[in-house]
Amino acid sequence: MRRWSRLFIPTLREAPADAEVASHKLLLRAGYIRQLGAGIYSYLPLGQRSLNKITAIVREEMDKIGQEFFLPAIHPRELWEESGRWAAMGENMFRLKDRKGADLCLGMTHEEVMTSIARSEVRSYKQLPQIWYQIQTKFRDEPRPRSGLMRVRQFIMKDSYSFDLDEAGLDASYKLHDGAYRAIFTRSGLKFVVVEADSGAMGGSQSQEFMVYSDAGEDFIASCPRCGYAANLEKATSQLQPVEEMETTGNGNPELVHTPGCAAIADVAAFFGISPASDIKCVAYMALKRGEKGKPDAWHGVAVFLRGDHLVNETKLAGVLKAAEFRPMQAAELEQYFQGPAGYLGPVGLEVAREPMDGGLTVVADKSLEGRKNMVCGANKLDYHLRNVCPGRDFGWTLSADIRSVNEGEPCPTPGCAGRLTVGKAVEVGHIFKLGYKYTESMGARVLDANGKEVRPIMGCYGIGIERILTAAIEQSNDEKGFWLPPSIAPFTVAITVTNSGDETLRKTGETLAGELEAAGLDVLLDDRDERAGVKFKDADLAGIPYRINVGRKTADGMVELVARATGTTLEVRIDEAAALVKERMEEEELLGASV
RNA sequence: CGGGGCGUAGCGCAGUCUGGUAGCGCAUCUGCUUUGGGAGCAGAGGGUCGCCAGUUCGAAUCUGGCCGCCCCGACCA
Structure with a gap:
């Protein structure tokens, strides 16, 4: 206790x-x-x-x-050199030197x-x-x-x-x-x-x-x-919902259209009267490839193409490219790889690298573009877009992969499941x-x-x-007054609040009860402070303790109050039954804590 | 590292614009009263105003530099 x-x-x-x-x-x-x-x-x-x-x-x-x-928290540099992670961990690793000047890190x-x-x-x-x-x-x-x-x-x-x-x-x-x-x-x-x-x-x-x-x-x-x-x-991942393709115009080949001021997807979609799903979004990155076996790190140009209503998932992208880091392409780099300005970037006419991250422009097409027809994309020319663009026919790629984030409401990827993702x-x-x-x-x-x-x-x-x-x-169990922990991980399972420490009878009752609860195997915190009851209640409610027993007014009748912090429910119980009841409650709660 | 905010007593804040005695509430300590939801009264202690430099007769306040902390983003074996 x-x-x-x-x-x-x-x-x-x-x-x-x-x-x-x-x-x-x-x-x-x-x-x-x-x-x-x-x-x-x-x-x-x-x-x-x-x-x-x-x-x-x-x-x-x-x-x-x-x-x-x-294991030790201090590691010699040599160990991390062996796995190649002395360099790979970068700034996230705390490093230090010993008195001899040898490099060490914190694990x-x-x-x-x-x-x-x-x-x-x-x-x-x-x-x-x-x-x-x-x-x-x-x-x-x-x-x-x-x-x-x-x-x-x-x-x-x-x-x-x-x-x-x-x-x-x-x-x-x-x-x-x-x-x-x-x-x-x-x-x-x-x-x-x-x-x-x-x-x-x-x-x-x-x-x-x-x-x-x-x-x-x-x-x-x-x-x-x-x-x-x-x-x-x-x-x-998610299943793709079928998209209604746009009608072919002209002779069906990519057609240059003057689209002044339409740099954003929403503007382009509005201009053509199409859904963003029929627009090809371009995200241009410089991607860092870590040098292996003594080769230096190198930045490579990467163009990612995906549907206008989709977002690039950089984790997926890093996975398929084995890239360590991304940063947006800057204007000069855009000019180098696209000969076009941001807002009007597109996949048609690019010089596509054969191997990913090995010089040239690595072009990554999201899977959702495969088989699509008559899409709109930037023309790599200020204020111009192309329409009638068919992925595969009008442009190619270094690789095609799932590199987008799913959106809320899209169909579940499980075959045969008709659910929608949340x-x-x-x-x-x-x-x-x-x-x-x-x-x-x-x-x-x-x-x-x-x-x-x-x-x-x-x-x-x-x-x-x-x-x-x-x-x-x-995070899962709190309110404006404080929080309550599951009994298994709470610092104490029960607080005994003696409402008036000046009252000898109450204090003794609290002491005795605390001893009994402890004998029953509970972690007991006896609030014996010379504070007003309100202060003790507030502190007990704040501090994460799942149960409280109030030793106060009803003690004369042989009763105390058992308060469950999670629900606020108060139970009047006989003093000699309190310990058993808390244990019973606790066991119930731990069962309720089970999850799938 | 980019953007934003903050740094004054243990906690929460005012004072900074417009330079001139460092304040308020809570907490703390002492005494008395009080004792079922953060008590009342009386008294007391506690501050290099983040640090350094500059301007000035005088800097919490103005200027410059630095440091620290928080939030958003980037990042996150």
Whole structure:
């Protein structure tokens, strides 16, 4: 049992002006965290208790499938050079020098360290599979930390890595993680969804994210309420609705039309009286290709063509081009590649590179352009457009791929499903990922298989943001008075509010009750402060504690009040029954916390 | 890194335009009263006004530089 009077719980009546999102405001107000710098936070006792409960759940579930390690946060440069990521991580990596001038970095992820252990210690297929995990602090110099604990530069991550002999083994390790993650988030009381995720430009075959819907999130999820399809917008696809093609004009060949002042899609559509779906949008980028094996980085011109009503998805684009970075083309570059001005760019007559990102202009056509007819596009000439343009006939491309973002309301991609996609914002709390051979290959990890032949193990990597479980839980359960956490991750499960600490009888009753509740296995916070009842109620409502027992007026009749923070419902119960009742409620709630 | 905003007591803010004694509310400390939804009265403590330089008799206030923080965007294993 802990006494409020002796705990450091600096609650704030007003939220600091810096805080915007609910979890940030409330974590500060409830005395869970304090800020040290941008994206750097101290965890105060209540916050630390909650994070400890979360890590305990994570540890319990992970121990069922793997083994816990604890790896260094400081890594030598050489290790990261081996995987090629000393350069690839760029500015996101914190770097430092030791007294001898040697380069070091702070670990932002631990594939390299784990792989270095595996390569020097794992020799035989008989030692596989291995699932190695740790719960450890990560450092990432984020370009823009934000939203309290949502995106920070130092945070706690459960990261794990699997090593298997073959893909079937990786499938099994991946499934084990899927199961463990579902158990962890369910036990943490999160209403989560599992979505298909982008597996990145670095290779890797399959990837899922565990998401909690919240406006404070940074990701968008497309989902189908009908069949259950769900994917990160970076990955989501949809079926195309048939488009009514425009009538052919003239002899059917591309026809130059004077379109003064029609630089925007809406203007063009209005001018021709067409739907934006019949206009070809051009987005011109310079794309950065990271040099491999000592070659320098290089920028390449990329022209993306897609329907006027579609948006480029840069994650998908980066995936198909293996590009590290994009920036918009500047006027001089537009002139070089298109001989035309922004607003009037089009695909007809361009010199198309044969190989992507290898000199010249890489032309990418979105899949939705294939088979279309009689479209309108820019003529690469100020104030002129072309019509009757047929993709494939009138222009070609380096490659054609799905590089657009789906829109809300489009048909679900599942064959035979008649559902419409909805798009919502969410917080990513976990990610599981089939890595493949990237690190075992580049870092030279080898084992002997049953035939005595040297083979590369195949890897998976899996992450959970510990603080994000806390923030997501707060985002999903808060009001103007404060928040309430699922009992499993709350710093205390029940607060006992002695309404008048000056009253000896009440105080003793509170003490006794607290002892009983604790004996029943609950985490009890006894509010024994010499404060008015109102102050104690406000603090208890603020601080994320799911249940409160008021020891006050009715104590003379042998009764106390049990208040459930989530619903505000108050129950008068006999003092000797209070402990059992809270336990019962808690168990019900944890069952309700289950999700799909 | 582009755009915007902010920096004055622990928190929330006024004062800056128009230079002249650094203020308000909450919180904190002491005393008395009060005790079921952030109490009342009386008293008290707490500030290099983000930092550095300049202008001036005099700078929180004007000028220049720097630093930090927040938001939008870019970015995000």
